[in-house]
Amino acid sequence: MEKITLAKDLEFSRIVHGHWRLGEWNLSDQELLALVEQCIEWGITTFDHADIYGGYTCEEIFGKALALKPELREKIQIVSKCGIKLISGNRPEHSIKSYDTSKQHIITSAERSLKNMNTDYLDLLLIHRPDPFMNPEETAEAFNLLKKQGKVRHFGVSNFSPSQYNMLQSYCDVELVTNQIELSVLHTDSFFNGAMDHCLEKRIAPMAWSPLAGGRLFSGSDEQSIAVKKTMEKVGAEIGAESLDETAYAWLLAHPGRIMPIVGSGKKERIASAVKATELNMNTEQWFDILQSSMMREVD
Amino acid sequence: MEKITLAKDLEFSRIVHGHWRLGEWNLSDQELLALVEQCIEWGITTFDHADIYGGYTCEEIFGKALALKPELREKIQIVSKCGIKLISGNRPEHSIKSYDTSKQHIITSAERSLKNMNTDYLDLLLIHRPDPFMNPEETAEAFNLLKKQGKVRHFGVSNFSPSQYNMLQSYCDVELVTNQIELSVLHTDSFFNGAMDHCLEKRIAPMAWSPLAGGRLFSGSDEQSIAVKKTMEKVGAEIGAESLDETAYAWLLAHPGRIMPIVGSGKKERIASAVKATELNMNTEQWFDILQSSMMREVD
Amino acid sequence: MEKITLAKDLEFSRIVHGHWRLGEWNLSDQELLALVEQCIEWGITTFDHADIYGGYTCEEIFGKALALKPELREKIQIVSKCGIKLISGNRPEHSIKSYDTSKQHIITSAERSLKNMNTDYLDLLLIHRPDPFMNPEETAEAFNLLKKQGKVRHFGVSNFSPSQYNMLQSYCDVELVTNQIELSVLHTDSFFNGAMDHCLEKRIAPMAWSPLAGGRLFSGSDEQSIAVKKTMEKVGAEIGAESLDETAYAWLLAHPGRIMPIVGSGKKERIASAVKATELNMNTEQWFDILQSSMMREVD
Numbered sequence: 001m002e003k004i005t006l007a008k009d010l011e012f013s014r015i016v017h018g019h020w021r022l023g024e025w026n027l028s029d030q031e032l033l034a035l036v037e038q039c040i041e042w043g044i045t046t047f048d049h050a051d052i053y054g055g056y057t058c059e060e061i062f063g064k065a066l067a068l069k070p071e072l073r074e075k076i077q078i079v080s081k082c083g084i085k086l087i088s089g090n091r092p093e094h095s096i097k098s099y100d101t102s103k104q105h106i107i108t109s110a111e112r113s114l115k116n117m118n119t120d121y122l123d124l125l126l127i128h129r130p131d132p133f134m135n136p137e138e139t140a141e142a143f144n145l146l147k148k149q150g151k152v153r154h155f156g157v158s159n160f161s162p163s164q165y166n167m168l169q170s171y172c173d174v175e176l177v178t179n180q181i182e183l184s185v186l187h188t189d190s191f192f193n194g195a196m197d198h199c200l201e202k203r204i205a206p207m208a209w210s211p212l213a214g215g216r217l218f219s220g221s222d223e224q225s226i227a228v229k230k231t232m233e234k235v236g237a238e239i240g241a242e243s244l245d246e247t248a249y250a251w252l253l254a255h256p257g258r259i260m261p262i263v264g265s266g267k268k269e270r271i272a273s274a275v276k277a278t279e280l281n282m283n284t285e286q287w288f289d290i291l292q293s294s295m296m297r298e299v300d
Numbered sequence: 301m302e303k304i305t306l307a308k309d310l311e312f313s314r315i316v317h318g319h320w321r322l323g324e325w326n327l328s329d330q331e332l333l334a335l336v337e338q339c340i341e342w343g344i345t346t347f348d349h350a351d352i353y354g355g356y357t358c359e360e361i362f363g364k365a366l367a368l369k370p371e372l373r374e375k376i377q378i379v380s381k382c383g384i385k386l387i388s389g390n391r392p393e394h395s396i397k398s399y400d401t402s403k404q405h406i407i408t409s410a411e412r413s414l415k416n417m418n419t420d421y422l423d424l425l426l427i428h429r430p431d432p433f434m435n436p437e438e439t440a441e442a443f444n445l446l447k448k449q450g451k452v453r454h455f456g457v458s459n460f461s462p463s464q465y466n467m468l469q470s471y472c473d474v475e476l477v478t479n480q481i482e483l484s485v486l487h488t489d490s491f492f493n494g495a496m497d498h499c500l501e502k503r504i505a506p507m508a509w510s511p512l513a514g515g516r517l518f519s520g521s522d523e524q525s526i527a528v529k530k531t532m533e534k535v536g537a538e539i540g541a542e543s544l545d546e547t548a549y550a551w552l553l554a555h556p557g558r559i560m561p562i563v564g565s566g567k568k569e570r571i572a573s574a575v576k577a578t579e580l581n582m583n584t585e586q587w588f589d590i591l592q593s594s595m596m597r598e599v600d
Numbered sequence: 601m602e603k604i605t606l607a608k609d610l611e612f613s614r615i616v617h618g619h620w621r622l623g624e625w626n627l628s629d630q631e632l633l634a635l636v637e638q639c640i641e642w643g644i645t646t647f648d649h650a651d652i653y654g655g656y657t658c659e660e661i662f663g664k665a666l667a668l669k670p671e672l673r674e675k676i677q678i679v680s681k682c683g684i685k686l687i688s689g690n691r692p693e694h695s696i697k698s699y700d701t702s703k704q705h706i707i708t709s710a711e712r713s714l715k716n717m718n719t720d721y722l723d724l725l726l727i728h729r730p731d732p733f734m735n736p737e738e739t740a741e742a743f744n745l746l747k748k749q750g751k752v753r754h755f756g757v758s759n760f761s762p763s764q765y766n767m768l769q770s771y772c773d774v775e776l777v778t779n780q781i782e783l784s785v786l787h788t789d790s791f792f793n794g795a796m797d798h799c800l801e802k803r804i805a806p807m808a809w810s811p812l813a814g815g816r817l818f819s820g821s822d823e824q825s826i827a828v829k830k831t832m833e834k835v836g837a838e839i840g841a842e843s844l845d846e847t848a849y850a851w852l853l854a855h856p857g858r859i860m861p862i863v864g865s866g867k868k869e870r871i872a873s874a875v876k877a878t879e880l881n882m883n884t885e886q887w888f889d890i891l892q893s894s895m896m897r898e899v900d
Contacts, residue, residue, distance in 0.1 A: 084899075085885075097898045098888035129900055132791035133887050135856035136800055159900070162463065163762065163794035167801040191432035194463035200436055201467040256435035285385075287433050288398035298397045300429055300459070462763065491732035494763035500736055501767040556735035585685075587733050588698035598697045599684075600729055600759070 001043025001278060004205045004258050006177040010123060010154050012046040012077055014253070015274045016207060018262035019047060022061055023054035025266030032065035038268060040075055042275045048180075048207070048262050049117070050081035050128055051109045056090040059116035067118045077123040079207075081158060081180075082109035084128045099131040106142035110152055125152045126180055130164040136171035143174050156180070158209075162198035179206050183259060185228050185251050186213035186220070188294050196257055205258035212248050224296055231293035235286045241277070245270060249277035251290055301343025301578060304505045304558050306477040310423060310454050312346040312377055314553070315574045316507060318562035319347060322361055323354035325566030332365035338568055340375055342575045348480075348507070348562050349417070350381035350428055351409045356390040359416035367418045377423040379507075381458060381480075382409035384428045399431040406442035410452055425452045426480055430464040436471035443474050456480070458509075462498035479506050483559060485528050485551050486513035486520070488594050496557055505558035512548050524596055531593035535586045541577070545570060549577035551590055601643025601878060604805045604858050606777040610723060610754050612646040612677055614853070615874045616807060618862035619647060622661055623654035625866030632665035638868055640675055642875045648780075648807070648862050649717070650681035650728055651709045656690040659716035667718045677723040679807075681758060681780075682709035684728045699731040706742035710752055725752045726780055730764040736771035743774050756780070758809075762798035779806050783859060785828050785851050786813035786820070788894050796857055805858035812848050824896055831893035835886045841877070845870060849877035851890055 002014040017039050027035065036047070049059050059080065066072060083101045085094045110125055125146065127139065146152040155172070157165060158180035169176050179199060181190050187210065190196050199206045212218075216225055217232075229244065236247035252259045263274040292298055302314040317339050327335065336347070349359050359380065366372060383401045385394045410425055425446065427439065446452040455472070457465060458480035469476050479499060481490050487510065490496050499506045512518070516525055517532075529544065536547035552559045563574045592598055602614040617639050627635065636647070649659050659680065666672060683701045685694045710725055725746065727739065746752040755772070757765060758780035769776050779799060781790050787810065790796045799806045812818075816825055817832075829844065836847035852859045863874040892898055 094885075096885055096889055096892070098885050098892075099899060100884050102884065132788075132796070132891065133855060133884060137856075161794065161797075163797040163801075167797040170801045188432075194461065196432070197461075197463040197467040201463075201470045255433060256437075284400050284402070284433060285394075285396055285398050289396055291432065292396070292398075299399060488732075494761065496732070497761075497763040497767040501763075501770045555733060556737075584700050584702070584733060585694075585696055585698050589696055591732065592696070592698075599699060 001275065004260055006124075006205060007154055007175065010077070010177060012260055013044045014260055014278055015044050015249075016046040016048050016079075016260050016262045017044050017271065018209070018264040019049050019058050019062055020053050020264050022058040022266070027266060029064045029068055032061065033068050035266065035268065036065060036072065036076075037069075039271065040072070042271070044263075044271070044275070045075060046077040046079065046260075048079045049113070050084075050126075051113055052081075052084050052086050052128070055086065055088045059113055063117040063119070070118070073119055078117060078119060079124040079126065080110070080113040080117075080122050081126040081128040082106055082113070083131060099129055099133065101127055101131040101134045101139045103138040103142040103145075106139065107146060110146055114151060121150055122152045124154045124156055124177065126156045126158045126178070127160075127168070128158050130157070130160045134168070136168050139168060140171040140173065143172055147174060162194050165198065165202075176204070178204055180209055180262075181206050182210050183208035183252060184211050184213040184217070185232065185248055185290055185294055186216055186225065188291060191291075199257055205260060207260045207262055208252055209262050211252055211261035211263070212245060217244060217248060224294060227293045227296060228290065231290050235282065235289055238286060239280050239282055241280055243273050245273035246277045246280060247290075249274045250280040250282050251287060253277055253280075254282040254287055301575065304560055306424075306505060307454055307475065310377070310477060312560055313344045314560060314578055315344050315549075316346040316348050316379075316560050316562045317344050317571065318509070318564040319349050319358050319362055320353050320564050322358040322566070327566060329361075329364045329368055332361065333368050335566065335568065336365060336372065336376075337369075339571065340372070342571070344563075344571070344575070345375060346377040346379065346560075348379045349413070350384075351413055352381075352384050352386050352428070355386065355388045359413050363417040363419070370418070373419055378417060378419060379424040379426065380410070380413040380417075380422050381426040381428040382406055382413070383431060399429055399433065401427055401431040401434045401439045403438040403442040403445075406439065407446060410446055414451060421450060422452045424454045424456055424477065426456045426458045426478070427460075427468070428458050430457070430460045434468070436468050439468060440471040440473065443472055447474060462494050465498065465502075476504075478504055480509055480562075481506050482510050483508035483552060484511050484513040484517070485532065485548055485590055485594055486516055486525065488591060491591075499557055505560060507560045507562055508552055509562050511552055511561035511563070512545060517544060517548060524594065527593045527596060528590065531590050535582065535589055538586065539580050539582055541580055543573050545573035546577045546580060547590075549574045550580040550582050551587060553577055553580075554582040554587055601875065604860055606724075606805060607754055607775065610677070610777060612860055613644045614860060614878055615644050615849075616646040616648050616679075616860050616862045617644050617871065618809070618864040619649050619658050619662055620653050620864050622658040622866070627866060629661075629664045629668055632661065633668050635866065635868065636665060636672065636676075637669075639871065640672070642871070644863075644871070644875070645675060646677040646679065646860075648679045649713070650684075650726075651713055652681075652684050652686050652728070655686065655688045659713050663717040663719070670718070673719055678717060678719060679724040679726065680710070680713040680717075680722050681726040681728040682706055682713070683731060699729055699733065701727055701731040701734045701739045703738040703742040703745075706739065707746060710746055714751060721750055722752045724754045724756055724777065726756045726758045726778070727760075727768070728758050730757070730760045734768070736768050739768060740771040740773065743772055747774060762794050765798065765802075776804070778804055780809055780862075781806050782810050783808035783852060784811050784813040784817070785832065785848055785890055785894050786816055786825065788891060791891075799857055805860060807860045807862055808852055809862050811852055811861035811863070812845060817844060817848060824894060827893045827896060828890065831890050835882065835889055838886060839880050839882055841880055843873050845873035846877045846880060847890075849874045850880040850882050851887060853877055853880075854882040854887055
């Protein structure tokens with residue numbers, strides 16, 4: 001599988017495995033390990049986490065599987081995120097949902113992620129959401145300290161607008177290496193609101209969350225979902241896709257922006273669809289056909 | 301007539317003649333040649349085309365007129381555009397409307413424009429619309445090759461937002477020299493959404509398409525059109541304009557942004573209105589009076 | 601009271617006294633002088649004016665009070681603004697409301713402000729509103745001349761978007777030192793639309809106008825106002841605030857962006873609330889609790 005270079009010393013697999021719903025997969029440690037090894041065999045070496053996934057539980061579940069075979073660590077890249085505080089039985093000190101990008105919170109959260117995942121370092125740590133109360137000097141200090149201590153190798157953001165990205169970057173000694181954003185055939189805003197322009201201008205490859213639109217692509221009964229699905233079935237047949245999943249991934253992979261889709265499934269066959277999609281070729285008219293179904297009109 | 305410097309070796313006339321509707325003018329080659337010569341006599345030396353105008357027919361019509369008097373070529377500047385693919389009997393290979401800013405499409409389109417217009421070079425080639433599927437490296441390569449071969453002297457864009465412009469520029473060896481945008485008394489968005497700020501900041505003089513709002517200024521029966529027309533009649537009387545056209549052009553010409561209105565008429569008297577407008581002076585209060593009629597409220 | 605450094609040789613007090621409604625305070629010159637001296641005693645040394653306040657009357661009222669004790673001048677910083685032309689009996693030559701950022705208007709307006717306020721210099725002159733008809737070369741020339749003549753020490757803007765700010769800055773020899781924007785618990789747009797990102801990126805401390813939302817915070821019966829007020833009362837009790845005013849100021853002061861609230865009251869006790877707020881500490885959860893009441897939803 002193709003590798004995407006995010007920094008001189010950081011390569012991600014084109015397809016990323018996302019552990020957002022890891023807690024719902026009901027896998028034993030051994031089963032999860034087997035799934036991770038299957039991913040690695042397919043070339044998927046990058047795994048996407050966040051402190052809050054599963055109500056602060058997913059990283060620990062992953063850590064237990066990784067502990068069964070620690071030698072896997074150097075073959076994979078682990079991404080985590082911090083900056084959101086959820087109301088959760090696991091964080092009784094939180095009285096409301098809020099953001100926190102203070103030095104102390106970032107460091108505490110990253111250190112907990114390391115402990116939970118049984119690892120000495122994260123390959124990448126993202127600020128999960130743009131924080132309107134951010135003190136960028138503190139955020140940058142946290143990055144510097146975590147890097148110096150070898151706890152986090154690289155830093156990035158998620159769901160940031162260009163102005164939020166540029167602002168934070170201006171305070172950082174490190175280069176931010178990605179922006180993880182929502183992108184799918186049903187969520188095309190980033191192609192029009194400047195987010196993708198910004199990635200291309202800054203030579204940043206974005207990670208795409210919800211590349212299947214959170215399932216709406218399959219079950220949506222709204223006019224847009226139905227139209228997109230119909231066009232995708234037509235294009236899918238033309239390009240040799242065997243499922244809607246493949247066509248949805250192929251649409252993102254065809255874009256010149258080096259988009260890295262995050263596959264959030266615990267089922268081998270769903271992950272295989274993303275792997276298969278990397279072999280498909282979609283031409284420009286086919287790409288626009290799907291886009292225009294999603295826009296529910298022609299381009300201008 | 302005033303010249304606008306777009307680059308060291310590229311000057312446009314302040315008023316540009318637009319050949320969008322050339323096919324509807326029903327002029328013989330000789331009549332079109334006479335119209336072009338009349339424009340040149342008035343100082344209008346810049347002619348605006350696009351591959352797709354008239355369903356891919358206008359450039360050839362213009363080329364036939366130009367072939368009657370090839371020595372005109374060095375007295376004029378020819379602008380063309382590419383990047384849109386229309387469904388058309390003249391392009392049976394297009395199954396849907398779409399954009400294409402690939403290296404191959406840009407080069408093929410530019411070469412066809414040269415052939416159709418009986419010329420060895422374009423003074424300026426624009427990407428017609430921002431392309432959400434753009435591979436900016438390819439687009440930049442096409443520009444480099446066309447420039448190196450002497451087929452296109454300068455490059456620019458049309459309808460690009462600041463972020464789209466900056467993104468493409470960051471991949472180009474050449475300096476983009478203009479952004480052709482919609483601007484008129486009834487279409488004032490660019491004065492508020494950052495587009496004109498961007499032009500001023502980058503020292504780019506924009507070309508203005510639909511400077512008469514596509515006729516809505518004359519025939520519109522909506523509240524905004526009526527209000528603007530009324531104020532324009534008042535201001536027009538004050539500044540010595542003899543028609544709504546003149547006042548509409550004078551409003552654009554008064555702006556400090558060196559706006560180049562594209563006059564899209566095949567009638568001498570309509571073109572003459574634009575020429576006359578370059579002699580009119582509109583003061584700041586008059587300019588705001590028209591703007592505020594268009595906003596249908598006072599400024600803050 | 602904390603000082604905010606806007607430039608090497610320009611420090612403002614964290615709280616600014618705003619003279620927008622000075623004409624409605626019905627103070628004698630002696631009473632106004634006493635109020636100003638009270639402000640200075642509290643550490644409020646910066647006073648915010650504009651040519652147009654009170655229909656072009658406030659600066660003269662202030663100037664009369666200042667004339668009673670000219671030695672105060674060197675202890676304070678005076679801000680004025682220009683660029684809006686109001687319909688007013690005091691400016692019979694204005695036929696409509698409009699903007700004017702021409703060299704001549706800026707210089708004339710600044711010189712009138714100096715005369716009206718009985719002072720030789722302004723510490724800061726702001727362009728009051730972004731002007732869609734701005735000729736930035738002229739505006740920059742006016743700044744250069746006023747600075748060279750010693751009439752204005754520094755320059756800035758008000759209500760400018762990032763693109764408007766960057767555009768004007770690109771023409772100026774001087775560094776713009778602030779953007780005065782609307783900011784309050786009921787007007788949080790600037791935390792989301794890029795305005796605060798821009799201030800942080802450019803290391804500009806913004807001045808905040810209407811920090812109490814023009815009174816809607818107290819009297820508003822809409823759902824948002826009621827929700828915000830309720831949360832502010834809760835948070836206010838937690839942080840030791842004695843009034844809604846204090847909590848509203850504390851919310852702005854807690855933000856890392858070095859926001860300078862402009863207190864627009866002529867009553868000592870209201871001004872005292874802002875002074876007291878500088879001693880209060882609001883934590884991150886409390887800040888988000890108020891923000892989310894204003895958003896009428898949780899953060900994402």
